[in-house]
Amino acid sequence: MQKYDAIVVGGGHNGLVNAAYLGKAGLKVALLERRPVVGGATITEEIHPGFKYLTGSYLISLLRPQVIRELELPKHGLEILPLESTVAPLPDGNYFADWPDHDMTRLEIERFSRKDAENYDEFNATMRRIIFGVKPIMDMIPPDPTSLAPHDLAQMARVRGTLDRMERRDFHTLCRLMTMSAADFLDEWFETAPLKAIKSTSGIIGTFLGVRSPGTGYVLLHHYLGELNGVPRAWGFAKGGTGGLSQSIARSARAHGVDIFEGMPVEQILIENGRAVGVATQKGDEFRADRVISAAHAHPTFLKMVDSKHLPEDYLADINRWRTRGPSCKVNLALDGLPDFPAIPKSKRALLRGSIEIAPSVDYLEQAYDDAKYGGWSKRPFMDALMPSLLDPGMAPPGKHVMSLFVQYADADLKGGWTDQKKAEFLDVVVDTLSEHSPDLKEKILHKHIMTPDDLEKIFGLTGGHIFHGELTLPQLFFMRPSPQWANYRTPIQGLWMCGSSCHPGGCITGAPGRNAALEIIAEAKEQVTI
Amino acid sequence: MQRLKVTPFHSRTSALMQGAEWRRWGGYQVASCYEMVPDREYYAVRSSTAMFDVSPLAKYKITGSEARAYLQKLLTRNIEKLGPGHVVYSPWCDPRGKVVDDGTLACFDEEHFQLTAAEQGEAWLLKVAAGFEVSIENITDDFGILALQGPTSRALLKELVGAGVDDLGFSEAASFEVDSMPLWISRTGYTGDLGYEVWIPSNQAEKLWDRLVDIGFSYALMPAGIWALDVARVEAGLIMLDVDYLSALRTESVSQTSSPYELGLGWSVHFKKGDFVGRDALLKEKEQGTSPYRFVSLVLDDVAYRQAFAEAGLAASLPVQAWRGMHPLFDAQGLQPGYATCGTWSPTTQKYIMLAQVEPAYSEVGSELYFDAVVDRRRHRFCCRVVKTPVFETSRKKESYAKV
Numbered sequence: 001m002q003k004y005d006a007i008v009v010g011g012g013h014n015g016l017v018n019a020a021y022l023g024k025a026g027l028k029v030a031l032l033e034r035r036p037v038v039g040g041a042t043i044t045e046e047i048h049p050g051f052k053y054l055t056g057s058y059l060i061s062l063l064r065p066q067v068i069r070e071l072e073l074p075k076h077g078l079e080i081l082p083l084e085s086t087v088a089p090l091p092d093g094n095y096f097a098d099w100p101d102h103d104m105t106r107l108e109i110e111r112f113s114r115k116d117a118e119n120y121d122e123f124n125a126t127m128r129r130i131i132f133g134v135k136p137i138m139d140m141i142p143p144d145p146t147s148l149a150p151h152d153l154a155q156m157a158r159v160r161g162t163l164d165r166m167e168r169r170d171f172h173t174l175c176r177l178m179t180m181s182a183a184d185f186l187d188e189w190f191e192t193a194p195l196k197a198i199k200s201t202s203g204i205i206g207t208f209l210g211v212r213s214p215g216t217g218y219v220l221l222h223h224y225l226g227e228l229n230g231v232p233r234a235w236g237f238a239k240g241g242t243g244g245l246s247q248s249i250a251r252s253a254r255a256h257g258v259d260i261f262e263g264m265p266v267e268q269i270l271i272e273n274g275r276a277v278g279v280a281t282q283k284g285d286e287f288r289a290d291r292v293i294s295a296a297h298a299h300p301t302f303l304k305m306v307d308s309k310h311l312p313e314d315y316l317a318d319i320n321r322w323r324t325r326g327p328s329c330k331v332n333l334a335l336d337g338l339p340d341f342p343a344i345p346k347s348k349r350a351l352l353r354g355s356i357e358i359a360p361s362v363d364y365l366e367q368a369y370d371d372a373k374y375g376g377w378s379k380r381p382f383m384d385a386l387m388p389s390l391l392d393p394g395m396a397p398p399g400k401h402v403m404s405l406f407v408q409y410a411d412a413d414l415k416g417g418w419t420d421q422k423k424a425e426f427l428d429v430v431v432d433t434l435s436e437h438s439p440d441l442k443e444k445i446l447h448k449h450i451m452t453p454d455d456l457e458k459i460f461g462l463t464g465g466h467i468f469h470g471e472l473t474l475p476q477l478f479f480m481r482p483s484p485q486w487a488n489y490r491t492p493i494q495g496l497w498m499c500g501s502s503c504h505p506g507g508c509i510t511g512a513p514g515r516n517a518a519l520e521i522i523a524e525a526k527e528q529v530t531i
Numbered sequence: 532m533q534r535l536k537v538t539p540f541h542s543r544t545s546a547l548m549q550g551a552e553w554r555r556w557g558g559y560q561v562a563s564c565y566e567m568v569p570d571r572e573y574y575a576v577r578s579s580t581a582m583f584d585v586s587p588l589a590k591y592k593i594t595g596s597e598a599r600a601y602l603q604k605l606l607t608r609n610i611e612k613l614g615p616g617h618v619v620y621s622p623w624c625d626p627r628g629k630v631v632d633d634g635t636l637a638c639f640d641e642e643h644f645q646l647t648a649a650e651q652g653e654a655w656l657l658k659v660a661a662g663f664e665v666s667i668e669n670i671t672d673d674f675g676i677l678a679l680q681g682p683t684s685r686a687l688l689k690e691l692v693g694a695g696v697d698d699l700g701f702s703e704a705a706s707f708e709v710d711s712m713p714l715w716i717s718r719t720g721y722t723g724d725l726g727y728e729v730w731i732p733s734n735q736a737e738k739l740w741d742r743l744v745d746i747g748f749s750y751a752l753m754p755a756g757i758w759a760l761d762v763a764r765v766e767a768g769l770i771m772l773d774v775d776y777l778s779a780l781r782t783e784s785v786s787q788t789s790s791p792y793e794l795g796l797g798w799s800v801h802f803k804k805g806d807f808v809g810r811d812a813l814l815k816e817k818e819q820g821t822s823p824y825r826f827v828s829l830v831l832d833d834v835a836y837r838q839a840f841a842e843a844g845l846a847a848s849l850p851v852q853a854w855r856g857m858h859p860l861f862d863a864q865g866l867q868p869g870y871a872t873c874g875t876w877s878p879t880t881q882k883y884i885m886l887a888q889v890e891p892a893y894s895e896v897g898s899e900l901y902f903d904a905v906v907d908r909r910r911h912r913f914c915c916r917v918v919k920t921p922v923f924e925t926s927r928k929k930e931s932y933a934k935v
Contacts, residue, residue: 065881069834074881081578082570101567103550132846165844229570229878230837230849239578338748350566353751390751393579393683398690399749 004030004259004289006521007279009266009305010461010500012040013242015295016249017514018499018521020071022293023256025522030287031258032279034265034461037243038250040295041460041467042509044243048447050397053332054404055451056460057242057467058386059083060509061226061235064139067511071252078248080236081391082228085354088198089343089437096194097351100234112192123189130174131224131232133166138225138505138512141520142479142487174221178474182216183362197359201382204408206467206507208327210369211362215473222472222508235355237391242509249511269294269305269496276496279305290525291495293517298322298470298482298502299463306493315492318483322502323476326453326465327372327409331430334447335401338387339438353390358383358437372409377426380433382408400446405430412453412464423452468507469500478504489517497521535560538586539675539736543744547754554757557650559587562756569852570878572755576722576763577879579751580681582743583760585721585728586736588634589648590674591656595665598642604808605659606636607791609801613638618702618717621799622791623655628812629779629788631655632772633796635719637704645670649772655780659808675736677743680726680763682927683750688727690746692716699727701929712739721760723767725927761853762875765886768828768921770794774855775826775872775886790816793888795826795920824869825894828920829860831874831883831902835913843907849876849883860887861901861912868893871902877922884922885915893917 004027008019011033019031037043041056060080068078087097096112099105102121109117136158143155163171177185182203186196202223203216210216228234238244250260265282269292278288294301302311302319311319344351359365359382368378384406389396396402407430414422427450435441453465462469470476479487482502489497499517501507536559538544544562552563561584564572575581593602602610608621615638622633632655634648646656656667679688688696692707692714699705704717712735720726731739743752764771772778776789790813791800800813816822837847853875860869869889877884885902893900898917903910 065837068881074879079577079879081574084568084571099567100570101550104567128846132841132844227846229851229876229881230847231851232846353571391578393749393751398686 004028004287005525006030006291006293007032007287007289008293008295008499009269009279009301010034010040010295011038011250011260011262012295012500013042013246013249013509013511014500014514015040016246016253017067017071017511018293018295018518019258019260020249020253020256021515021518022521023253023258024071025518027522027525029258030289031253031260032264032266032281032287033260033262035459036263038260038262039243039246041456041462042242042246044241047332047449048334051332051334051400051402051447052241052388052395053402053449054241054388055330055332055449056456057509058237058330058388058404058406059235060238060242060245061223061228061233062508062510062512063226063245064511064515065227066139067515071249073245073248073252076248076251076255078245079239080228081239083235083237083354083386083391085351086198086357087344087351087354088194088357088359089341090194090360093343095343096192096198097348098198109192109195112195113190116190116192116195119189126170126173127224128232129166129170130177130221133162133170134174134221135225136162136165137478138510139516141489141516142481142504144485144487145479177217177221179214180217181212181214182220183211183366185217185220193361197361197365198357200362200365201357201359201384204365204369204382205384205406206326206328207471207473208325208373208409209473211365213369218474218477219472222506237386237388239392239394241388241395245509266305268307269301271307271310271493271496274310275494291497291521293497293499293521295500295514296461297324297463297500298498299324300461301498301502306496310493312492315483315486322470322482323473324464324466324470326412326456326462326467328453328456328465328467329407329410329426329430330451330456331405331407331427332449333403333405333445334396335403335444336446337399337444338401339403339441339444341438343437352387356385358385358433369409372411375411375413375415377410377414377429378408379429381410381430383430383434385434405434410452412457412466414454418452418454423450426450426452469502472506477506481506489513489520538584539733540584540586540677540740542737543740544584544754552756556587556757557589561587564756564758565754569756569758572753572759573762573878575751575753575755576681576724576759578682579753580679580684580687580747581722581753581755581759582747583678583680583755584675585678586675588671588676589651590669590671591646591648591653592668592670593644593646593665594642594668595663596642597664598644601660601663601665602636602644602646603804604663604806605656607796607800607807607809607813609804610636611804615640616703616705618704618719622794622796624791624809624813625779626809626812627779627785627788628790628809628816629785630776630791630794630796631779633770635717637717650778652778652780673733674730675733675739676728676730677739678720678726678728679743679752680720680722680724682725683752684726685932687743687747687750687752688716688729691742696727697932697934700931700933710738710742714739721767721769722763723769723921723923723928724763724925725930758852761873762877765853765873765875765884766877766879766921766923768795768886770826770886771873789824789888790822792816792822793824793826823890824888825891826920827887827889827894827917828922829871829885829887829900829902829915830918830922831885831913831915833883836883836904839906839911839913843909845907850874851876851878858902860889860915861903862893863899863901869900880922882922889917
């Protein structure tokens with residue numbers, strides 16, 4: 001068997017990004033993916049013939065522009081279409097819409113509150129300034145703040161440097177946002193209930209907390225860190241679904257000489273004399289390499305693929321206490337036509353091409369959390385629906401449509417477990433709740449499919465079904481992610497690295513952990529060569 | 532009161548207009564964009580179907596026993612073999628070999644051709660016609676034209692007119708009749724993508740619009756304005772009159788004129804066909820290599836561009852609407868070996884691109900030039916590189932769908 005410079009375990013988007021960068025730097029890289037197709041949770045799957053389902057992630061914004069440019073992803077087929085509106089149908093037959101255009105959004109908000117319409121400009125400007133200040137942190141290697149080593153001090157100086165990009169008052173707003181709940185933060189700005197509701201949903205995506213739980217302010221900020229064509233906070237849809245993105249990264253990686261092995265589950269990371277030297281696959285093959293990089297979740301990496309005896313106790317304790325109980329489901333519906341949402345006026349039919357959020361009020365969202373937090377699920381869940389076939393007609397046969405629904409909350413640790421019957425029951429809850437806003441939805445459904453937290457774990461390897469590889473709460477961010485002193489993509493085992501969402505800056509399609517880790521690996525490899 | 536003319540689709544386009552973003556084109560009023568945000572109109576070109584009202588194109592019916600001989604004299608391109616059902620693109624020049632206008636020519640039969648031009652220019656066509664047995668009829672207002680451009684345009688049109696649309700190869704055209712609407716459809720466009728242009732008699736234009744919108748919803752059809760078209764055509768490296776060049780008939784000095792060689796159109800100048808307007812001058816220019824400029828595409832270093840904004844404390848402002856205007860290009864010494872005529876952020880290639888005319892020494896792929904842009908009230912100089920034209924290319928444009 002050929003010896004590689006590096007083996008990447010797991011072909012999710014970060015594993016692919018990491019492998020592509022290493023390949024580009026001239027390393028001989030093998031990437032091993034457990035499933036028959038790379039992509040991880042960044043995948044498009046034709047589960048019902050002719051209909052392309054987004055079984056994992058569904059939108060893109062945080063993907064670093066450097067990754068797009070440096071890996072030449074457009075050349076390899078990436079096309080991202082803008083997603084331009086969010087609409088919430090309301091129970092009283094009204095609706096609330098958020099557009100990317102100043103005048104349009106202002107007109108919408110003025111229907112509810114003139115004061116909010118005016119505050120909205122200041123809110124957006126404030127958020128833009130804060131985003132501008134903190135965004136460079138995404139591309140930093142988290143330092144160990146307790147260390148006096150030169151590279152840690154240099155990184156600390158860079159972190160401090162971000163404050164120079166911020167006004168003092170914005171830094172104070174940032175501190176409050178980081179520690180408050182999304183709902184409390186928005187209460188400081190607005191009075192319109194549906195405006196606060198759709199804004200606060202950014203604070204609970206993927207997170208097992210309610211909109212009134214402290215910490216959701218950061219999750220909201222996290223979802224503001226993206227951009228599209230240079231426009232901050234814009235979200236987009238990859239042509240062909242998010243699988244279109246992972247395939248473009250895979251093509252870039254292959255063009256840089258990376259060997260991608262699909263359907264090749266890794267059983268064990270081989271460690272000899274305290275150093276990672278390769279992997280053994282479930283099929284019994286061995287791949288040897290100078291270094292191994294795990295793009296997998298921290299739990300399968302350190303609790304399954306690495307023999308615990310190689311890990312220091314405190315590190316193992318950090319991994320064991322890692323909070324990774326997910327509240328999110330993905331539902332996909334194949335539709336025999338466009339469902340009607342009576343709350344959305346015919347003249348605003350363009351709103352159907354954006355996000356349709358079932359989030360009528362902050363109380364609705366908080367109730368959805370309350371229902372689920374003791375091993376249950378929301379009686380009326382929060383949903384973020386999207387009809388990709390209206391953006392990219394290739395997602396469904398002509399005249400038909402596909403709907404992707406991000407759904408919360410359903411406890412990963414469901415009482416009695418996620419049996420087939422429970423799964424079907426919750427799928428009905430989702431469809432029933434959506435039908436309250438779209439009476440003809442049920443008659444248009446040709447096929448329906450759900451990914452529960454249990455499925456997300458079994459199929460994608462996300463422990464607890466957590467879409468971010470673990471909560472994005474303060475104890476699990478930056479130099480604490482996944483473990484203090486080991487947040488710089490290294491691990492206590494020499495030659496073993498991490499490059500997935502379990503590392504800084506965490507979940508969402510960012511490519512940042514994959515790229516940051518690659519840059520560290522390349523720098524170290526170069527040093528070793530010169531020595 | 533004088534008003535701009537409107538197109539046959541005006542009742543429909545004006546109903547869609549959200550932000551009063553109209554513009555002028557050849558004396559007509561057309562949409563810059565319909566939605567308040569133009570992004571989706573552009574993306575439709577590359578991901579579904581954009582529908583452009585291009586009715587202001589000047590249209591001429593050219594008939595007579597010497598129609599072909601006349602067109603050979605008018606155009607720089609050899610159209611000797613242009614047969615019925617085929618369309619070609621060509622510029623035409625004045626006797627100095629400077630471009631007057633450019634457009635497409637379709638052949639219906641040996642004595643019947645149809646020419647389009649960016650602007651009204653009948654007087655010039657008639658001037659060249661002296662002595663030919665030919666009749667030139669301006670049919671601009673007789674027809675509305677909808678350009679359907681994008682990957683789903685074929686499937687969409689197929690639903691309207693039937694499988695016959697599959698038989699249209701690139702640059703081919705045919706007549707169809709649907710619900711007593713006589714349509715003439717050519718597989719042509721101005722976006723570098725798969726696309727068609729559909730001609731309809733003006734008095735039935737609204738009916739066609741409604742049918743297309745109705746069918747189009749399932750194909751994510753978007754009515755789109757000139758801003759979207761502009762980004763797509765810069766990506767495709769296609770020139771525009773009054774942006775990338777001025778008509779030789781309307782320039783105030785010879786320095787403002789352009790020969791086909793300066794516009795990247797040398798491939799459409801054919802000397803073997805015999806005499807045509809501008810032949811002697813063009814032959815001399817070609818043989819002596821005296822063209823002052825070459826037409827190129829440039830990619831601006833957007834890393835430095837973004838960095839300049841970051842240093843000013845701002846998020847990068849990429850030109851998502853194409854800009855137009857003569858912008859000098861500098862060399863390392865600060866001399867000006869050329870100028871850019873338009874530029875845009877290309878969402879599909881994720882690059883900041885420009886079209887430019889540069890001195891031959893700077894026209895090779897990889898040549899470096901410098902471009903000034905304002906970042907937060909200050910002028911900055913950025914490097915840009917000559918790249919292959921067009922920046923965006925897709926196999927969809929010329930792919931054959933005919934059943935073998």
